[in-house]
Amino acid sequence: MQAVLTGKLRRPILAPPMATRSASFDAIILRAKEVPSGARVVTLLSADEGIVEAFVFGGGKSKLRSLASPWYFGKAWIYRDASRGLVKLTDFDAVREYPGIRADLPSIAAASFASEFMAATSALGGDWADALSLCADFLSALDEASGRGEPEATARALALFAMRALELMGLSPDGDECSACAGALRRDTLHSYSRRTGGFLCARCAASENDAVALPAGALAWLEAAAARSFGDAVRVGLGRDALSALKACALDLARKAADAPLRTLDSGLL
Ligand SMILES: [Zn+2]
Numbered sequence: 001m002q003a004v005l006t007g008k009l010r011r012p013i014l015a016p017p018m019a020t021r022s023a024s025f026d027a028i029i030l031r032a033k034e035v036p037s038g039a040r041v042v043t044l045l046s047a048d049e050g051i052v053e054a055f056v057f058g059g060g061k062s063k064l065r066s067l068a069s070p071w072y073f074g075k076a077w078i079y080r081d082a083s084r085g086l087v088k089l090t091d092f093d094a095v096r097e098y099p100g101i102r103a104d105l106p107s108i109a110a111a112s113f114a115s116e117f118m119a120a121t122s123a124l125g126g127d128w129a130d131a132l133s134l135c136a137d138f139l140s141a142l143d144e145a146s147g148r149g150e151p152e153a154t155a156r157a158l159a160l161f162a163m164r165a166l167e168l169m170g171l172s173p174d175g176d177e178c179s180a181c182a183g184a185l186r187r188d189t190l191h192s193y194s195r196r197t198g199g200f201l202c203a204r205c206a207a208s209e210n211d212a213v214a215l216p217a218g219a220l221a222w223l224e225a226a227a228a229r230s231f232g233d234a235v236r237v238g239l240g241r242d243a244l245s246a247l248k249a250c251a252l253d254l255a256r257k258a259a260d261a262p263l264r265t266l267d268s269g270l271l
Helices: 063-067 105-120 128-148 151-168 203-207 217-227 231-236 241-258
Strands: 003-005 012-014 020-034 040-046 050-056 073-081 086-096 190-194 199-202
Touching: 020 050, 020 105, 020 128, 040 105, 040 128, 050 073, 063 086, 086 128, 105 128, 105 151, 105 241, 128 151, 128 231, 151 217, 151 231, 151 241, 190 203, 190 241, 199 203, 217 241
Parallel strands: 050 086
Antiparallel strands: 003 012, 020 040, 020 073, 040 050, 073 086, 190 199
């Protein structure tokens, strides 16, 4: 290890080991939990470091502790002490707070799903910047939908979040080929989603599958229209009730299959 002599003290001062360092980055707080010691552990999603878990110390009334709560987007300052195995959130400057989400149960459920999915897939398997940007778009859309009292927009945002997350992971189902018979699919033959294969079915195969989710033409047209729009603009495009319900069922089933671990939020009954 390199030693440095100072003129004044005449004794060697060890250069600081790399075991401790500080970093700051843009992040969304995905979730927070209290640990038995009374400290809080937050899970952060960042473009620079992916998923980061960090301790937040300080009493229940500390400003940092109140900001270190789910679905704040801002700049996080992290201190790492590798020798003690400690990662600490030392400051957080919230830029977006999405207050509408915390005031609306379906939005809380949808945002909780996003948090769990991001953590379970290690931020979509490595596309951290895209994961952060998708998550921020989703939270904005939920905040807006809740502010306007539009539960259907919340559901559209949820389905779109799952579909875009799968796309970023390279796990979107093939829209050109039936997942059962490998026959070509066109808009007029694509008929259903199969929970068994995790793919789309042609009309003929759908007829012999018990548990298929029928996809109304409106659902496919909406997905096509959504692909050409920003997340926020796509969510504002309306969709019939049946089509929305089918699309959501399909998107959440695909999300369940894409995560390595069971997703508790999908079993909560709130989505
Ligand atoms: Zn088929």
